[in-house]
Amino acid sequence: MVNHDLKIFEELxxxxxxxxRSFPTVFKKAKGYKMWDINGKEYLDFFAGAGALNYGHNDEKMKQKLVEYIMSDSITHSLDMATEAKGNFLKKFNEVILKPRNLNYKVMFPGPTGTNTVESALKLARKVTGRTNVISFTNGFHGMTIGALSVTGNAMKRKGAGIPLQHVVTMPYDNFVSESLDTVEYLERFLEDNGSGVEIPAAMILETVQGEGGVNAANFEWLQRIEAVCKRWGILLIVDDVQAGVGRTGTFFSFEKAGITPDIVCLSKSISGYGLPLALTLIKPELDIWSPGEHNGTFRGNNVAFVTATEALTYWEDDTFEKSIAKKSEMITEFLTNIVKKYPELKGEVKGRGFMQGVSTPIEGLASSIAAKAFEQGLIMETAGPEDEVFKLFPPLTISEEGLEKGFKIIEESVQSLVSTKHPVAN
Structure with missing residues (x-):
């Protein structure tokens, strides 16, 4: 039943x-992997701010650092001036994340959101190469401003632009048509043939796991071959790790296990660690040809986000956290695999990897109904895909195994209540 207090949102x-609309209640409190509404009802959060809360809600250490920083009258807003907080973040990010992975990137602060980092990446790629067009991939999602929207696949979101979205060619993502169609060969044929109508682009932009587009995971060989095509033709490879990065797929960067090194990497969402607005654009040094102030933004120096982001990186100082993600990722995969087997009425397919997994069902409206039923039972979970055909599990990476199991039980009960044949729920 819709909470009476929702009227203020409906009216204003x-x-x-x-x-x-998907989660019709008024939330008041959150901690770890749990949220509570104004009536005191507890919810398990398998949404995690659409990937912006990979470390859960109100992490104690980050909260303490944030409170201390604010109470000491330290710098909050600074445009891109040098501050102690920014310097601390840059140093730790380089030492904890970049150096151990043998990555050499300059760090750009493009503005506070995911769409800001994508816009800066596209702009820089065009500036570096002198070319105009960009190749994007089917079902990609990269943001809601005009440039980012032009490389986004979703028809409804694209229509919202109100103007033609130009200078982008969309190519099929891995397994978009079928497993038998080699989409890399298909793409390269367009680049090779002067009669194809496709010019050599400035860049290709992709997500290694497409979140909003349906939790589609590209296989590592496909990613390696895309990188090889980019190198052959002098095309810049942009990996949008806004949602798939910061541990969501199991490693800090989603592309690590594929063994590729993008020219430009886009990060936002969980990079601040605390849900505060922050975005980074990582650029190979030789590509960093910006003139001072050529790309700017009032809120690119969010110092309170630098403070929590620096503390968040302590999770990555050794491999303990990454190992825990791997173990719990296996639990998620096993659960979803069993759900698909146990309830054939779903006609389900397990998709994604790491803490970015879901089940796709071709039955119209079923995934949305399962998510709605789960919410009634105290679990927050969203859907994805062009037809909202995937219910996806996005819990915080810090969730306990007990918390996962509780969530699994609610999800299975929700599935069971909506499919035709009844099965006993596992203990």
Missing amino acids: ESNVRSYV
Whole structure:
């Protein structure tokens, strides 16, 4: 039943609001992997701010650092001036993340959101190469501003631009058509043939696991071959790790296990660690040809986010955290695999990897109904894909095994209540 207090949002907030429709209650408190509404009802959070809360809600150490920083009258807003907080973050990010992975990137702060980092990446790629077009991939999602929207696949979101979205060619993502179609060969044929109508682009932009597009995971060989095509033709490879990065797929960067090194990497969402707005654009040094101030933004120096982001990196100082993600990722895969087997009525397919997994079902409206039923039972979970055909599990990476099991039980009960044949719920 819709909470009476939702009336204020219905009366005063724009129709564009969306998540409040999927999760119709007024939230008041959050900690770890749990949230509570104003009536005191507890929810398990298998949504994690669409990947912005990989470390859960109100992490104690980050909270303490944040409170100390604010209470000491330290710098909050600074444009891109040098501050102690920014310097601390840059140093730790280089030492804990980049150096151990043999990555050499300059760090750009493009503005506070994922779409800001994508816009800066596209702009820089065009500046470096002198070319105009960009190749994107089917079902990609990269943001809601015009440039980022032009490389996004979703028809409804693209239509919202209100103008033609140009200078982008969309190519099929891995397994978009079928397993038998080699989409890399298909793409390269367009580049090779002067009669194809496709010019050599400035860049290719992709997610290694497509979140909003349906939790589609590219295989590592496909990613390696895409990188090889880019190198052959002098095309810059941009990996959008806004949602798939910061541990969501099991490693800090989603592309690590594929063994590729993108020219430009886009990060946002969980990079601040605390849900505060922050974005980075990582650039190979030889590509960093910006003139001072050529790309700027009022809120690119979010110092309170630097403070929590620096503390968040302590999770990555050794391999303990990564090993825990791997173990719990296996639990998620096993659970979803069993759900698909146990409930054939779903006609389900397990998708994704790491803490970025879900089940796709071709039955119209079923994934959304399962997510809605789960919410009634106290679990927050969203859907993905062009037809909302995937219910996806996005819990915080810090969730306990007990918390996962509780969530699994609610999800299975929700599935069981909506498919035709009844099965006993596992203990």
